[in-house]
Amino acid sequence: MATESPAQAVLDGGGTGWLEEFYQDLHRHPELSHQEHRTASKVAERLGEWGFEKHTGVGGTGVIGVLRNGSGPTVLLRADMDALPVREATGLPYASTATTDGDPPTPVMHACGHDVHVTCLLGAAQLLAAGAGHWSGTVIALFQPAEETADGARGMVEDGLSSLIPAPDVALAQHVLPLPAGRLATGSGPVLAAADSMRITVHGSGGHGSMPHTTIDPVVVAAMIVVRLQTVVAREVPPGEQVVLTVGSVQAGTKSNVIPDSAVIELNIRTYGEQIRTQVLDAIDRIVRAECAASRCPQEPEFEMFARFPLTENDHDVTERVTAALREHFGADQVGEMGRWSASEDFGDLPAAFDAPSTFWALGGIDQELFERAAREGRVAQDVPGNHSSKFAPVPQPTLDAGTRAMVVAALACLSAGADR
Numbered sequence: 001m002a003t004e005s006p007a008q009a010v011l012d013g014g015g016t017g018w019l020e021e022f023y024q025d026l027h028r029h030p031e032l033s034h035q036e037h038r039t040a041s042k043v044a045e046r047l048g049e050w051g052f053e054k055h056t057g058v059g060g061t062g063v064i065g066v067l068r069n070g071s072g073p074t075v076l077l078r079a080d081m082d083a084l085p086v087r088e089a090t091g092l093p094y095a096s097t098a099t100t101d102g103d104p105p106t107p108v109m110h111a112c113g114h115d116v117h118v119t120c121l122l123g124a125a126q127l128l129a130a131g132a133g134h135w136s137g138t139v140i141a142l143f144q145p146a147e148e149t150a151d152g153a154r155g156m157v158e159d160g161l162s163s164l165i166p167a168p169d170v171a172l173a174q175h176v177l178p179l180p181a182g183r184l185a186t187g188s189g190p191v192l193a194a195a196d197s198m199r200i201t202v203h204g205s206g207g208h209g210s211m212p213h214t215t216i217d218p219v220v221v222a223a224m225i226v227v228r229l230q231t232v233v234a235r236e237v238p239p240g241e242q243v244v245l246t247v248g249s250v251q252a253g254t255k256s257n258v259i260p261d262s263a264v265i266e267l268n269i270r271t272y273g274e275q276i277r278t279q280v281l282d283a284i285d286r287i288v289r290a291e292c293a294a295s296r297c298p299q300e301p302e303f304e305m306f307a308r309f310p311l312t313e314n315d316h317d318v319t320e321r322v323t324a325a326l327r328e329h330f331g332a333d334q335v336g337e338m339g340r341w342s343a344s345e346d347f348g349d350l351p352a353a354f355d356a357p358s359t360f361w362a363l364g365g366i367d368q369e370l371f372e373r374a375a376r377e378g379r380v381a382q383d384v385p386g387n388h389s390s391k392f393a394p395v396p397q398p399t400l401d402a403g404t405r406a407m408v409v410a411a412l413a414c415l416s417a418g419a420d421r
């Protein structure tokens with residue numbers, strides 16, 4: 001007679017009928033990075049009900065639940081809680097109309113699906129607690145603030161995370177992405193890019209627009225830099241490497257006939273390895289300094305790094321183990337290859353604080369019919385609103401169910417079997 005697997009036994013525990021309503025409530029009440037107070041208190045309330053040891057206010061609004069269940073590995077499961085300053089245009093009955101208190105108020109929307117992550121991790125936490133007889137070890141359910149600003153995970157680490165929780169042997173996280181709802185995708189190695197943002201100030205010498213020979217025009221220097229930076233990826237990076245270098249902002253001057261004193265360029269860089277990242281950063285430094293020298297700038301340029309995301313690099317062994325468990329549970333056709341996404345995440349800062357291996361997988365959230373029609377017409381990029389779009393609208397089911405089950409199955413793949421297996 002076939003015996004039920006521990007994962008199936010835990011999932012059969014049920015009691016997660018509240019997930020969809022909880023999700024819609026979170027979706028209606030999104031909170032910007034570092035302001036996730038309402039979300040955090042809802043999370044903490046639930047964790048307490050299920051017997052988790054609770055830590056709140058970690059790194060601002062971070063919440064951690066620890067469930068010690070005998071000997072065995074310690075597994076950290078992570079969700080991010082923050083929303084984005086986007087005006088929701090999904091037309092959903094539970095769409096957000098939330099704004100900040102500021103003047104003018106900023107619209108707020110869960111446009112990256114972090115409400116899906118929070119709901120699924122809570123669902124998994126409940127099932128793991130209720131089914132504690134089927135596994136042994138320690139589960140840490142960690143809800144972090146401020147993923148979108150790249151400093152939420154680091155903030156928890158700097159606030160003493162390692163003294164609050166047992167060191168995890170493995171860390172797991174998932175992200176809802178524009179794939180068919182209920183489908184999963186995993187992958188070994190670098191799956192999300194490291195991101196660096198940089199602000200460069202070039203100094204010229206301002207004056208009257210009618211007398212350019214008496215000035216050093218920073219607008220021209222900035223323009224040269226912007227054009228020349230395009231050659232970094234095109235001419236210096238090996239063709240097989242994936243690198244993105246985008247100048248997203250150029251600011252200088254106030255009036256057509258005034259040559260300003262300085263110009264500010266902001267750029268964003270995405271890379272998939274430390275060596276290539278260093279090469280690209282060095283190239284930027286060289287080009288900017290050389291253009292300033294070429295234009296006789298009176299002062300060295302200034303460089304300021306901000307919004308730095310680590311590389312999301314999936315451990316080979318952990319990924320293999322989790323992928324095998326997900327395939328067994330969902331069916332091999334439901335668990336695809338993730339490949340590399342040019343998006344970035346700060347999840348990696350959590351396992352890095354413990355030198356623990358980790359894996360991060362993609363959870364599909366798009367209405368299956370919509371996705372398949374777009375795929376047939378070769379129009380997924382045009383017709384399927386992705387993360388950060390005002391029309392990003394993961395369907396609650398089967399997304400929440402799949403995300404909850406994926407967390408449970410992956411966690412159990414890393415924990416020890418329980419006594420009653």
Ligand SMILES: [Zn+2]
Pocket residue numbers: 112148387388
């Ligand atoms: Zn996002």
Ligand SMILES: [Zn+2]
Pocket residue numbers: 112113114147175
């Ligand atoms: Zn996100």
